[in-house]
Amino acid sequence: MIKGRQNIWAVLFVGPALFFTAAYLLYPTINTIGLSFMDRYSENFVGLQNFIYVFTSQTMLTAFRNNVLWLVVFTFFTVSLGLLFAILLDRVRYEKIAKTMIFMPMAISFVGAGVIWKFIYAYRPPMVDQLGILNQVVIWLGGEPIGWLIERPWVNNLALIVVGIWIWTGFCMVILSAAYRGIPQEIIEAAKVDGATEWQKFRHVVLPSMKPTIIVVAVTMVVNVLKIFDIVYVMTNGQFGTEVIANRMYKEMFAFTNFGRASAIATVLFLLIVPVIIFNVRRMKEEGA
Amino acid sequence: MESRNLFMRMLMHAVIIIMVLIWVVPTLGILISSIRPASDVLNTGWWTVFKSPLEVTQFTVENYESIIERAGMGTAFRNSVIIASVGTLLPVTTAAFAAFGFSRLNFWGKRFLFGIIIGLIVVPLQMTFIPVLRVYHQVGLSGTFLGVWLAHTAYGLPFAVFMLHNFFSALPRDLFEAAYIDGASLLSVFFRIALPLSVPALASLIIFQFLWVWNDLLVSLIYLGGTRDVAPLTVRLASLVGSYGQDWHLLTAAAFISIVVPVVVFIGLQKYFVRGILAGSVKS
Numbered sequence: 001m002i003k004g005r006q007n008i009w010a011v012l013f014v015g016p017a018l019f020f021t022a023a024y025l026l027y028p029t030i031n032t033i034g035l036s037f038m039d040r041y042s043e044n045f046v047g048l049q050n051f052i053y054v055f056t057s058q059t060m061l062t063a064f065r066n067n068v069l070w071l072v073v074f075t076f077f078t079v080s081l082g083l084l085f086a087i088l089l090d091r092v093r094y095e096k097i098a099k100t101m102i103f104m105p106m107a108i109s110f111v112g113a114g115v116i117w118k119f120i121y122a123y124r125p126p127m128v129d130q131l132g133i134l135n136q137v138v139i140w141l142g143g144e145p146i147g148w149l150i151e152r153p154w155v156n157n158l159a160l161i162v163v164g165i166w167i168w169t170g171f172c173m174v175i176l177s178a179a180y181r182g183i184p185q186e187i188i189e190a191a192k193v194d195g196a197t198e199w200q201k202f203r204h205v206v207l208p209s210m211k212p213t214i215i216v217v218a219v220t221m222v223v224n225v226l227k228i229f230d231i232v233y234v235m236t237n238g239q240f241g242t243e244v245i246a247n248r249m250y251k252e253m254f255a256f257t258n259f260g261r262a263s264a265i266a267t268v269l270f271l272l273i274v275p276v277i278i279f280n281v282r283r284m285k286e287e288g289a
Numbered sequence: 290m291e292s293r294n295l296f297m298r299m300l301m302h303a304v305i306i307i308m309v310l311i312w313v314v315p316t317l318g319i320l321i322s323s324i325r326p327a328s329d330v331l332n333t334g335w336w337t338v339f340k341s342p343l344e345v346t347q348f349t350v351e352n353y354e355s356i357i358e359r360a361g362m363g364t365a366f367r368n369s370v371i372i373a374s375v376g377t378l379l380p381v382t383t384a385a386f387a388a389f390g391f392s393r394l395n396f397w398g399k400r401f402l403f404g405i406i407i408g409l410i411v412v413p414l415q416m417t418f419i420p421v422l423r424v425y426h427q428v429g430l431s432g433t434f435l436g437v438w439l440a441h442t443a444y445g446l447p448f449a450v451f452m453l454h455n456f457f458s459a460l461p462r463d464l465f466e467a468a469y470i471d472g473a474s475l476l477s478v479f480f481r482i483a484l485p486l487s488v489p490a491l492a493s494l495i496i497f498q499f500l501w502v503w504n505d506l507l508v509s510l511i512y513l514g515g516t517r518d519v520a521p522l523t524v525r526l527a528s529l530v531g532s533y534g535q536d537w538h539l540l541t542a543a544a545f546i547s548i549v550v551p552v553v554v555f556i557g558l559q560k561y562f563v564r565g566i567l568a569g570s571v572k573s
Contacts (some may be wrong), residue, residue: 014390014396017415022291024439025417027420035419051404102309103559107555108316109523111504111547112523113545119318120315122537129334131333131566174567241497250415269416277410
């Protein structure tokens with residue numbers, strides 16, 4: 001093997017990647033943590049003032065509440081619907097086409113999905129024809145049209161979360177369906193021989209074998225939720241009490257040019273995400289070992 | 290017992306078909322609306338076309354004409370192509386070199402440096418915007434394609450290096466030893482052995498990165514701003530939502546233009562996409 005000169009080769013092969021990650025990720029991260037203790041123009045040290053704002057102001061508390069709502073509802077539905085599809089579609093002949101349909105929103109941008117769903121939720125007064133299909137369905141069922149993106153606090157936030165679920169369920173389905181196929185046939189057959197019902201098989205054989213994968217997928221969804229931005233930006237821009245953490249950061253940065261607060265929000269986001277990802281990496285390693 | 294089984298199967302098919310319909314209807318809605326005349330779109334629901342689906346004269350391409358020319362979706366499409374092509378090739382190439390270096394070379398601080406690059410996966414992009422944008426303003430990179438290409442390269446690297454490193458490390462050692470004994474240089478081992486063997490992994494990564502960059506809103510919003518001559522489809526579409534609010538005939542056409550490329554790429558290359566997802570999230 002080539003020896004000795006490897007350090008020079010190493011610089012050529014690894015150097016560019018090191019430069020990019022250091023300049024765009026490592027240095028800015030450290031810098032942003034520093035800026036979070038400075039005032040809006042990064043001139044004077046202000047101690048914990050920005051963090052006090054982050055944890056006490058009404059808008060930020062609304063954003064945290066919404067992120068928690070996202071976290072619970074989005075994670076629960078993406079994972080359980082993904083699991084449901086993984087198991088049900090394994091039993092039908094049109095599996096492939098059905099999976100493609102459910103997976104397809106993953107290819108669409110959040111912005112595109114935002115516009116698509118804004119049209120679904122479109123609201124017009126009861127006396128004229130509805131343009132949004134959801135309100136039309138409500139009318140067919142005998143109800144009154146609803147301002148899906150305006151009714152706060154639950155209807156509009158849940159309406160946004162549905163868009164996220166629509167996009168990400170396919171991702172969960174793909175991973176969970178690979179795990180489902182990985183369950184050794186003998187175990188399932190053994191349960192059948194013992195006379196287990198479908199539900200018992202699911203509860204005592206399928207679910208325990210898939211548990212590690214389900215946890216990894218759920219945690220991946222949690223990380224997504226914490227960073228959620230585009231859907232809210234396009235559909236409501238945080239109006240009517242739909243703010244989330246990442247939107248607040250963007251607004252503090254661009255609309256209010258308060259770099260101290262924006263940095264503090266980013267730092268909090270970072271501190272929320274790090275332990276979640278470390279947890280996931282640990283689990284993956286345990287699984288691999 | 291038999292009839293109960295049959296009932297359960299029917300129920301299962303019904304559940305699946307309803308769910309699949311829920312997943313397809315939203316996209317179908319914008320596709321149909323985008324080819325209806327403005328007066329129809331703004332007065333009746335798109336589902337009313339199913340009353341007389343064979344009447345071809347009720348459809349038109351004029352929404353596309355006006356959105357591409359007047360609303361600048363044509364320019365935005367060109368910009369997306371420019372951003373996504375280089376924004377895919379540059380990070381994948383950089384990552385391939387780095388991953389090969391980390392898996393096949395011995396050098397000072399290797400494990401430590403590799404740990405840092407991979408560890409940066411945890412950094413949310415929000416942590417980087419303010420410092421990078423400040424430097425960009427000083428050196429004149431904000432509002433330029435070059436600025437966005439470099440940013441996408443850096444942001445895509447940790448995951449790309451991670452994925453390709455896994456792949457290169459799994460290639461049999463003997464293969465490389467044999468090549469060196471035959472007198473092959475490091476570069477020729479990289480280009481003639483490592484890269485050709487990694488075509489499936491590279492394909493997955495390229496599709497991943499391409500879809501990520503094509504669909505990205507935030508990075509372009511931060512580094513390009515809203516300027517029309519450089520803004521990609523996502524940024525342009527998001528600002529149309531603000532300015533065209535209720536003009537659904539235009540918004541639906543614009544949305545369809547922005548999703549058509551990724552959807553075609555996705556349907557054509559789904560296999561690689563799925564493989565990439567599985568490699569990135571389940572195995573380590």
